[in-house]
Amino acid sequence: MAVTDEAILKIKNMILDGRLRPGDRLPPEKELSESLGLSRSSLREAVKALEIIRVLDVRRGDGTYVTSLEPQLLLEAMSFVVDLHEDSSVLELFAVRRILEPAAAALATGRATTSDVSRLREMLATIDGNTSVDGLVAHDLEFHQGIAELSGNGYLTSLLASLSGGMMRARVWRGLTEANAIERTLAEHRAILDALESGDAELVRARVTVHIAGVEDWLRRAASSTA
Structure with missing residues (x-):
């Protein structure tokens, strides 16, 4: 079990067994992390x-509270999980992305300059194992958008950008709950850049396809595990 998943489970158990009730304020971070046997970083992610x-x-500036836990509130917030169960929304968006983005990246290969590749590498260098989930998601969006823009096809670039909005919650949830999400993302982004720099359009296409397919696979597993 990933460390963040364990932390989520422990807090959930506190709510289920009545130690935390709707409206209660959580103990201070240091106190709670010690009582649960968790690092403060994993507790924050949970x-x-x-x-x-x-x-x-x-x-x-005030603290962290348990919400009302009203069913309607929780169902509304978990709508993207329902979409996963029905295979009608997020997974379909990723399937479209898997078709379009490798094509855009292949087009970019013939147009990317040394300066373009250097700029993308500098972007990668700002991310490491201490990067927050918000930082990782922002980097992921910027990296993929940057490659799409190099395709030279404005309509394709805009279409891919419009798909990103529907994937945001899935990206955040993956960053929070999947073990080694940052390291895996960076390794796959570096592999895509290496292929881009080599000028091999088919290798770029293949690596982008594998990268996106990996996220799709995680989404299916996440849907199954929470069904």
């Missing part, structure tokens, strides 16, 4: 994940 699905309410 709190972010539970905030996304409206189990916790983080009030800046």
Whole structure:
């Protein structure tokens, strides 16, 4: 079990067994992390994940509270999981992305200059194992958009950008809950850049396809595990 998943489970158990009730304020971070046997970083990521699905309410400068836990509130926040179960929304968006983005990256290969590749490498260098989930998601969006723009096809670039909005919650959730999400993302982005720099359009196409297919696979497994 990933460390963040373990942290989420422990906080959830506190709510289920009554140690935390709707409206209760969570103990201070240091105290809670020690009592649960968790690092403060994993506890923070767990709190972010539970905030996304409206189990916790983080009030800046005040503290973190358990929400009302009303069914309608939770169902609304988990709508993207329902989409996964029905294979009608997020997975379909990723399938379209898997068709279009490798084509855009292949087009970019013939147009990318040394300066373009250097700029993308500098972007990669700003991300490491200490990067927050928000930082990782922002990097992921910027990296893929940067390659799409190099395709020289404005319509294709805009179409891929429009797809990104529907994938945002899935990207955030993956970053919060999948073990080694940052390291895996960076390794795959570096492999794509190496292929781009080599000028091999078919290799670029293949690596982008594998990269996106890996996310699709994670989404299917996430849907199955939460069904």
